[in-house]
Amino acid sequence: MLFSLNPAAGVPVYLQLMQQVRHAVETGVLKHGDLLPGIRTLAQELVVSHNTVAKAYSELQHEGLLELRHGSGAYISARRNSKSHEEKLRLGQQRVRRLVESLQEDGLSEEAISRLFEAELFYALPTRAPSP
Amino acid sequence: MIIMPDALVIETHQLTKRFGQYAAVEALDLNVRAHQITGFLGRNGAGKSTTIKMLLNMTRPTSGTGTLLGMRIDDPKENREARRSVAYVGEDKQLYAYMTVEELIRFTRSFYSEWRHEVAQRLLTAYQLPPKRKVRALSKGMRTKLALLLALSRKPELLILDEPSEGLDPVAIEELLQTLVGAASEGTTIFFSSHQITEVERIADRVCILDHGTVVEDFSLDELQRDYRRVTLGFASNPPVDEFRMPGVRRVRRAERQLSVLVSGNAEAVAARGRSINAVSVDVVPISLREVFLESVQSGS
């Protein structure tokens, strides 16, 4: 697995690692059962602190994406529906926040934004595809 | 759940070293925790080497106190006890020229009961150090590797390095960084001083910036990447600098009708304040370690 880490990207490196693993799993580059290098090995390969790798692995394990087996390494644990519901909510909230911020920068009031969302969700329903 | 922070391997309190009128280190409060890689950044002459020498009892502080692995640095006996578990690779990187690699290993080994012979052997092969060659015939890169071998064969609790990449070519630097990362992953706490920002940015968990003998910044790399931001605000009239004395603001610089605000957190609040006082443009961008360093050491505040 190749990683591309940028310490000046404004995102903690361990998060970049996690995002890249998630992305790889989503696109199928990493499949269920694939083995990632051990913490120490990956740290030396990427020349980053092992704490960074450890944190990334620990969080990924928490999300259910990675299974750390003592001695044998870190296995990808990808289910068909790779994102858990909590995960989707969290990501969704981030996207909503960004959208709201940019609308506010354009000068829209909270009320106006809220009305836009309502309009989209409740009144435009018949024109949108049904959710899976 | 309360997570206890790791122990402090280095702690100084108002540590000062004066040479006559000149203060190389001034009221230094340094805290370095175990199980991390901490980078000690500063310009040449900022006081990094002097600080390290005081920690190792090579130089006596003018005033202030400090502990190394919990033991007082100004007490020769306690410091000596600490040095049993502390390895040091100085910026000089000179070792006894007249000894061979083998002889130097045998010499060093005799001082430490926790010497790991297998590690020394493994590193000897990995670093391709010819055992029978005299130290004076080794290149700087090989001497650095030898110094690392002597340090790591003891599995020290703390490894202190002073400008370790000085004089090394890029390949050697890469190998050095990998070695440090490897050692850290096996439990050795690493504290290294450098003025090479790229290296520190890559492997450090935490950074202390030293300027004119005192700590001006102390943050983790995660904090830097997640929270530190530069908020650039443009105004149609004279920008009110005083409006930004807020929590999280580290530095405010003014360039005509623009303000550059360096924040260690709370970027949104600063941006919102800017908008509330009619800033015509608000830009929030991440900031690199290099930029933080340059801003910390070039100006006053």
Added chain:
Amino acid sequence: MVMLLYKAWRESRTRFLLSAVALAIICASFVFFHGDASGGIGDEPLSYAVYIWRITYKGYLRELFMILTILLGVGGLAREREHRTVGFTLALPVSRWRLLATRTLVGLAEVVLLAALPAIVLPFLSPLIGQAYPPSQAWAFAILWATVGSLIFGMGLLASVLFAGEFTAPVAALFGLVGYTLFADVQPLERYLIDIHDVMSGIDMPYFTEATGMITGRLPLITLLAVLLATAALVGIGARITNRQDF
């Protein structure tokens, strides 16, 4: 500890061996050129013992010995600072006192060996030219030289602590030695300060007879003890200064 002694030995080995070889060769040449030299000053030919005494224990060999012992004192942390290894040495979990003590021990051993060299060479080689030099005489002088030599080594050691340069330290010690020699000749002090040159050569000393060139009386144990105490004092001062230095 053993390794520190080894280090001190390695760092002084060349100087010591060269000194030993030089002293041995010079003593040997004194023996072998006896035929040419003892024609001496005018009338009666000198006795072998007087000849040996004049040329070895009174003559320039004594000065050479003193200079060589000063040079043996060179080294230590100040010198390591020049060679940039001081960081490595001071990071070792040993006290500065121990570093100085091991260096002192090795140096003193070397001084004693150098002092013993004439005592080995002269009685051994003299029979080859049909002469005899009594070993007891040679060893008596060896004891005198070893003791005074220790003091001079102490001066060299203290100088190496105070002065960093590899030449500055021995030159400073030499100045110190010359200074002391001059002081010891000055009238009111003459009674109290030991003339170490005379102790080594025997001139004006109660235990030595110039006519026969032999040590006849008992060795001046009190004087020798005083010299050793002075040596210890110099080393002690060197240690205190070393402990306070910043590197």
